[in-house]
Amino acid sequence: MSNQSITMEEIVSLCKRRGFIFQSYDLYGGLQGLYDYGPLGCELKKNLKEAWWQDMVYSRHDVEGIDGSILTHKQALKYSGHEDTFTDPMVDCKDCKFRMRADHIDGKCTNCGSTNLTEARDFNLMFKTHYGPVESTDSTAYLRPETAQSIFTNFKNVLDATSRKIPFGIAQIGKAFRNEITPRNFIFRVREFEQMELEFFVKPGEDDTWHEYWIKERLNWWQQQGINPENLVLEPQKKDDLSHYAKATTDILYRFPHGLEELEGVANRTDYDLGSHTKNQAELNIQASVKDNPDSISKLQIQTPGEKPYIPFVIEPSAGLDRGVLALLVDAYCKETLADGKQRTVLKLKPSLAPIKVAVIPLAKNNPEIVAIAKEITESLQALKIGRIRYEDTGNIGKAYRRNDEVGTPLCITVDFETLEQEPKTVTIRHRDSTEQIRIDYLEITSYIQSQLN
Numbered sequence: 001m002s003n004q005s006i007t008m009e010e011i012v013s014l015c016k017r018r019g020f021i022f023q024s025y026d027l028y029g030g031l032q033g034l035y036d037y038g039p040l041g042c043e044l045k046k047n048l049k050e051a052w053w054q055d056m057v058y059s060r061h062d063v064e065g066i067d068g069s070i071l072t073h074k075q076a077l078k079y080s081g082h083e084d085t086f087t088d089p090m091v092d093c094k095d096c097k098f099r100m101r102a103d104h105i106d107g108k109c110t111n112c113g114s115t116n117l118t119e120a121r122d123f124n125l126m127f128k129t130h131y132g133p134v135e136s137t138d139s140t141a142y143l144r145p146e147t148a149q150s151i152f153t154n155f156k157n158v159l160d161a162t163s164r165k166i167p168f169g170i171a172q173i174g175k176a177f178r179n180e181i182t183p184r185n186f187i188f189r190v191r192e193f194e195q196m197e198l199e200f201f202v203k204p205g206e207d208d209t210w211h212e213y214w215i216k217e218r219l220n221w222w223q224q225q226g227i228n229p230e231n232l233v234l235e236p237q238k239k240d241d242l243s244h245y246a247k248a249t250t251d252i253l254y255r256f257p258h259g260l261e262e263l264e265g266v267a268n269r270t271d272y273d274l275g276s277h278t279k280n281q282a283e284l285n286i287q288a289s290v291k292d293n294p295d296s297i298s299k300l301q302i303q304t305p306g307e308k309p310y311i312p313f314v315i316e317p318s319a320g321l322d323r324g325v326l327a328l329l330v331d332a333y334c335k336e337t338l339a340d341g342k343q344r345t346v347l348k349l350k351p352s353l354a355p356i357k358v359a360v361i362p363l364a365k366n367n368p369e370i371v372a373i374a375k376e377i378t379e380s381l382q383a384l385k386i387g388r389i390r391y392e393d394t395g396n397i398g399k400a401y402r403r404n405d406e407v408g409t410p411l412c413i414t415v416d417f418e419t420l421e422q423e424p425k426t427v428t429i430r431h432r433d434s435t436e437q438i439r440i441d442y443l444e445i446t447s448y449i450q451s452q453l454n
């Protein structure tokens with residue numbers, strides 16, 4: 001089944017029914033643009049994060065990680081340009097009062113169809129708050145609109161602490177917040193989301209080559225997560241659409257049910273951010289501490305003996321974790337008719353990303369011997385520390401298989417009456433994608449499972 005025939009409603013319904021994703025505070029009518037990850041969603045999200053960190057940090061020699069604060073210094077976002085330019089154009093319908101993003105419509109209200117709209121005006125997407133007990137302009141802080149700024153402001157700290165040389169990168173996964181005018185399409189456009197960002201610092205002049213390198217790396221990476229290459233498209237942004245900091249950006253688009261849309265952006269941010277934060281330091285030298293000690297101005301630049309100092313350029317692959325989860329769900333979702341004519345829904349997720357690795361099913365939940373063996377198998381698999389193992393005694397075997405297919409469990413182990421009768425003991429192992437069932441020796445279960453999940 002091609003994902004173009006999958007509707008967002010099917011995905012939303014599966015997510016709620018099986019505990020992947022819920023509307024936040026639905027008990028109180030819900031908060032638009034906010035979602036909570038349930039028991040299976042939080043596993044899938046965690047697995048995707050771990051895959052990113054593994055490949056972007058652990059498997060490389062040139063990347064360090066950080067975990068910065070979410071509350072962000074007002075000055076940092078002034079100098080980064082976000083206070084002035086992190087805006088979307090907003091219009092209101094004069095007839096029904098509906099509010100929309102001007103660049104997402106064709107001159108008509110998306111609610112009532114009226115063309116009686118206000119002029120577009122800029123709306124800043126940052127969430128403002130105050131830190132400390134006194135509310136004043138001095139105590140203003142923002143929830144970060146991207147994780148990147150804490151990487152730039154820590155550039156020198158990381159450099160000093162790790163003795164890295166250019167080129168090298170700093171990676172971060174964390175929450176970001178944008179007060180989107182019209183959050184929509186489930187977890188695609190939300191007001192609170194997670195980003196997986198790498199800021200990769202390079203010499204000016206080498207930036208174009210590194211930009212190309214990261215576009216290819218990132219496209220390959222999404223394919224390695226099991227996404228069908230036909231559903232991924234590279235699209236260079238038009239000059240007019242570029243963010244205020246970017247010289248060039250190529251988006252990695254995915255064929256979501258609502259259309260071909262951005263999953264990740266790979267931007268050449270030039271020396272804009274490090275340059276801006278350096279300028280801020282220079283302007284702040286009116287402060288007494290800096291006036292007395294001008295050397296304390298922290299220039300975000302590289303000074304190698306024998307070389308002219310320079311501010312590094314930055315290549316930024318910035319992926320949305322929530323959009324990644326949505327793309328994985330859509331891409332893995334299949335409806336199939338089996339040989340016996342029965343229909344099933346199956347999530348063909350890569351085993352390393354699947355929320356549940358193995359389900360262990362006792363065929364007769366009232367038979368103490370079968371239950372004891374099933375529990376023992378569950379515990380021995382849990383001891384392998386390979387992720388979530390589910391002991392499943394809630395219903396008949398057919399239903400248990402269907403439930404596990406629907407949430408993408410790669411393998412089910414069934415303990416049945418034959419297990420009790422045979423010596424050596426054997427169990428049934430069922431494969432999710434082929435539905436093939438084989439019997440294997442009880443003593444070989446752990447090694448078999450490990451080989452299959454790898």
Ligand code: ATP
Nearest residue numbers: 178180188189190193262263264265318319320323
């Ligand atoms: P869009 O054009 O869709 O608003 P953007 O170009 O503003 O996205 P970036 O600033 O490049 O997005 O952010 C990097 C990534 O963060 C995006 O590719 C996307 O995956 C994710 N992202 C951005 N805004 C949101 C949002 N409101 N909800 C979910 N993910 C988001």
